[in-house]
């Protein structure tokens with residue numbers, strides 16, 4: 001599942017800060033993270049994703065691994081192909097039951113992730129999908145986009161079809177690889193199969 | 206709030222108005238008041254649309270005061286949807302204004318001999334009621350415009366749309382918001398049909414010249430209100446998540462958890478969830494701009510502001526920010542991933558006076574029956590319009606999901622006690638399922654919002670490893686919710702009082718500062734238990750038994766993807782929920 005350099009297209013865009021939120025839908029659909037796997041979920045968040053420890057402890061209150069809520073991010077093991085979802089605290093009984101280490105975890109026993117594998121798996125390069133939701137997306141989105149995120153080409157292609165007609169005129173700069181391009185030609189330059197490393201910087205007009 | 210206004214709509218010579226002292230009902234508010242009156246005065250076996258039923262509208266205990274978040278109002282009666290007792294809760298300005306006018310409740314009794322429609326006007330100088338058949342079949346929006354033209358902008362309206370006039374079991378009672386728009390609804394259980402049966406189209410409230418209700422201990426009240434507000438503002442859900450995204454923030458996570466009922470509860474994940482998520486909704490609202498875009502309070506005095514304002518593509522007001530349950534009901538449940546369409550459906554529901562949860566669930570059942578295809582936006586809009594127009598098909602749909610399932614021979618009808626389930630699949634979150642099954646109200650999610658059980662300390666601590674824990678917790682949540690519903694407080698305060706003991710203490714101080722009587726967690730628990738006991742006793746006398754405290758059988762039999770879970774709490778355990 002690991003992307004090779006050859007089939008990854010690098011796209012760099014510059015937009016105003018006010019337009020940055022338009023890329024957040026891509027982060028909710030999921031970014032791809034290449035790292036050595038299996039690893040603990042904590043390791044993935046702190047090392048591979050470079051999220052500050054305090055942020056992981058305090059802000060990220062709801063964590064899913066393959067759709068199952070996680071209480072113990074240190075103990076949960078992430079493998080190649082897994083999907084990790086990060087969210088702030090959620091309202092309601094259901095929100096409380098899904099919170100990590102919450103008082104109400106008994107309500108979702110059938111949904112809890114208990115991947116405390118004792119078997120030794122060989123560590124190898126692999127890829128996980130990480131979805132950023134709500135306040136976590138709004139807060140981690142700008143730095144993540146600033147340093148670049150890896151995306152499935154299909155998602156980026158669909159994003160361009162949906163959002164680009166409106167956003168292109170407001171785009172301050174665009175490059176594919178090293179080459180500056182007109183914002184308008186971006187959709188036809190991305191093949192659906194290729195992965196995309198997307199970097200979005202901001203600038204005032 | 207020292208009096209009750211009673212109107213006998215069936216009196217000879219026309220409606221008879223009388224004002225009474227509180228008597229036995231002193232000290233009660235909101236759901237405490239509505240359920241006490243229904244339990245004591247309504248014959249449990251009566252027909253919900255008959256002369257013996259009563260419709261009670263009661264602001265919360267703290268409504269009309271300076272207490273933040275205290276503007277919720279309860280509407281109670283015997284429900285035409287469930288056949289049991291009903292309390293439907295709403296925001297809007299109604300609670301504050303009615304409380305400042307001094308009324309602890311309005312009770313509509315009897316029934317006019319013919320189909321004359323009435324409007325009421327309540328000011329500090331008194332109450333008038335007059336026949337006005339020019340209001341017949343007006344939508345809530347046109348009706349409120351007409352009332353503003355007649356009585357000015359400083360009013361609050363309590364009204365029904367055409368659905369209430371047609372006495373549909375999914376009809377709501379609408380309350381106007383601070384902008385005098387009929388966007389807030391006591392939605393569940395068909396309370397609007399009972400108001401329609403009483404022949405009352407609209408109650409216009411005007412508190413000009415009335416003062417805010419004064420606390421018994423102003424110093425204590427003021428300090429507690431400050432502390433309570435600070436507690437709400439610093440909490441990550443109350444102070445940040447809800448104001449930023451509204452309740453629809455749940456779409457993403459509930460979908461991720463595989464608990465998002467999709468295509469009439471066929472599966473737990475909706476492919477198009479991202480397009481209708483709370484994040485996408487807030488982004489859309491903010492990009493369109495306008496007053497109160499993604500953050501707005503449903504009544505003055507709300508500091509959490511979980512609501513918003515939805516403007517259409519051209520910047521014109523369309524509706525309030527649709528809530529999570531509405532986005533789910535008309536969205537994922539029907540395979541629809543278009544926010545503009547969902548907002549339009551919300552607007553139509555509000556205008557016709559229809560419960561968005563019941564309507565979305567009903568259309569989901571109709572789609573399963575082949576009346577329309579899942580994902581067909583135009584069909585969904587057409588079906589809601591048929592309900593508003595009262596076509597033969599619309600009459601069936603307006604009677605709710607259970608009747609629609611019967612009419613079209615569908616087994617997959619997600620209801621308990623005849624009321625449609627909200628936006629959490631009971632197989633994926635079994636604790637919610639226990640509440641759906643056992644709440645005296647029918648399948649109801651609001652008890653699930655009051656996660657205060659451990660703070661209140663009712664029923665001891667929950668053993669996380671035993672299945673009984675779910676039953677015990679559901680019991681505690683239902684007790685806590687009943688008590689909060691009596692105060693007039695928005696149930697969303699529960700997140701802060703769960704996590705922050707000092708905020709819970711501030712709430713107790715706020716109540717006791719207002720009433721002048723000491724208030725402890727035990728008192729809150731006792732109030733919640735009392736309310737539930739009245740409700741359960743009423744239902745028992747109306748013919749309900751343990752067999753009604755069950756989910757439809759297919760939830761035990763048919764596994765829900767993606768986690769392949771079925772509902773597994775045993776019947777005997779469900780029967781222990783009210784065993785305190």
Ligand code: SF4
Nearest residue numbers: 502503507509511695
């Ligand atoms: S938090 Fe939401 S529901 Fe509660 S009072 Fe405020 S706007 Fe109304």
